[in-house]
Amino acid sequence: MFVDVSSERIQLLRQRGHEAVPVDQLSNAGCDVFLVSVPTPTVRGEVDLAVVRHATAAVGQAMAASAGWPVFVLRSTVPPGTTEELVIPILERVTGGSTARDFGVCMNPEFLRAASAEQDFLAPRVIVVGGNDQRSRDALIGVYASWNDVPLIEMNLRTAEGTKYVANLFNAAKISFFNEMGRVLRAFGADPDVAFAAVVYGAEGLWNPTYGTRWGTPFGGMCLPKDASGFLGFLTAMGMEEMVPMLKATITVNEETAKEYSAA
Numbered sequence: 001m002f003v004d005v006s007s008e009r010i011q012l013l014r015q016r017g018h019e020a021v022p023v024d025q026l027s028n029a030g031c032d033v034f035l036v037s038v039p040t041p042t043v044r045g046e047v048d049l050a051v052v053r054h055a056t057a058a059v060g061q062a063m064a065a066s067a068g069w070p071v072f073v074l075r076s077t078v079p080p081g082t083t084e085e086l087v088i089p090i091l092e093r094v095t096g097g098s099t100a101r102d103f104g105v106c107m108n109p110e111f112l113r114a115a116s117a118e119q120d121f122l123a124p125r126v127i128v129v130g131g132n133d134q135r136s137r138d139a140l141i142g143v144y145a146s147w148n149d150v151p152l153i154e155m156n157l158r159t160a161e162g163t164k165y166v167a168n169l170f171n172a173a174k175i176s177f178f179n180e181m182g183r184v185l186r187a188f189g190a191d192p193d194v195a196f197a198a199v200v201y202g203a204e205g206l207w208n209p210t211y212g213t214r215w216g217t218p219f220g221g222m223c224l225p226k227d228a229s230g231f232l233g234f235l236t237a238m239g240m241e242e243m244v245p246m247l248k249a250t251i252t253v254n255e256e257t258a259k260e261y262s263a264a
C-alpha cells in the first residue's frame, strides 16, 4: 500500500496496479511497518528536513492508532543523528509511547537509481538495516525475507544514515576525480577516454571493490605518495596546479590521516 500527498502520484501508482491512498487515509491503511521515503532537498546549502518532519508526524498518528507494535522505517537520505534527534522525538510526542517499548524505528537507506527505481527496489544490491534495537531490526528483516540472496547488513541508526552519504559522495568524488584528470590529460594532448578505458583494468581501486575502504589508514608504499606529490610538483612547475584541487586535497587528507595514524 502506497501513501502520498500528491494526487497525481496516487493516480500513477493506481494506474500501475498498486494500492495507493492520500495521507489522510493513512490510519485506515492497516499497516504495521511504515516505509517513509520523502524528499530531503538541499535548500540554501542545508538539508531541508521539513517534509521528513511532516511525514513523521502523520505516520506517528497512524502508529498511535495501531493495535500492534508498529515500526517506522526511514528511507530518505538524512544526515547522521536525524532519526534519533528529530524522528524519534516526534514519534514519541505524537504517539505518547516510547521507542523500542511501544514501537520500532529503523533507518533503511535506498540505493536505487532514479532512472530504474522500481527494478532497483525489486533487485537491490544490498539491504542496509539500521536500528538501535534488535526487535526493530528483526521486524524490517522480516519485510525483506524473500530477498534472501541479497547481502543484508545490520547496523545502528547513525551508521545507516552515514552509509548512504558515503555511497553517494564516493560516486560524486569518483566522477569529479576523472573530470579533473581528464582536463589535465587533455592539456597534455593525451586522450582521457582511451586512458580511462585502460585505468578501469589497471587501477586496483576499480577492480577490487574493498580497496581503500579500511578506514584510518593512510596510503603509503612505493608509488602512491611519490606519484601524488611528484605529479602535483610537475603541474605546479608548469603553472597548472589550479587544475587539480582534488589531487591537492588527496595529499592533504593523507598527511592528516598519517599524523592521526601515528598518534593512535
Ligand SMILES: NC(=O)c1ccc[n+]([C@@H]2O[C@H](COP(=O)([O-])OP(=O)(O)OC[C@H]3O[C@@H](n4cnc5c(N)ncnc54)[C@H](O)[C@@H]3O)[C@@H](O)[C@H]2O)c1
Pocket: 003, 004, 005, 006, 009, 023, 037, 038, 039, 040, 051, 054, 055, 075, 076, 077, 078, 110, 111, 112, 113, 114, 115, 117
Ligand atoms: N531519486 C533517487 O534516485 C533516490 C535514490 C536513493 C535515495 N533517494 C532519497 O529518497 C528520498 C526520496 O527521494 P525521491 O527522489 O523518491 O523524492 P520524490 O520527490 O520523488 O518524492 C517522493 C514522494 O514523496 C511524496 N511526498 C512529499 N511529501 C510527502 C508527505 N508529507 N507525506 C507523504 N508523501 C509525501 C511526494 O509526493 C513523492 O511522491 C530522498 O531523501 C532522496 O534523497 C532518492
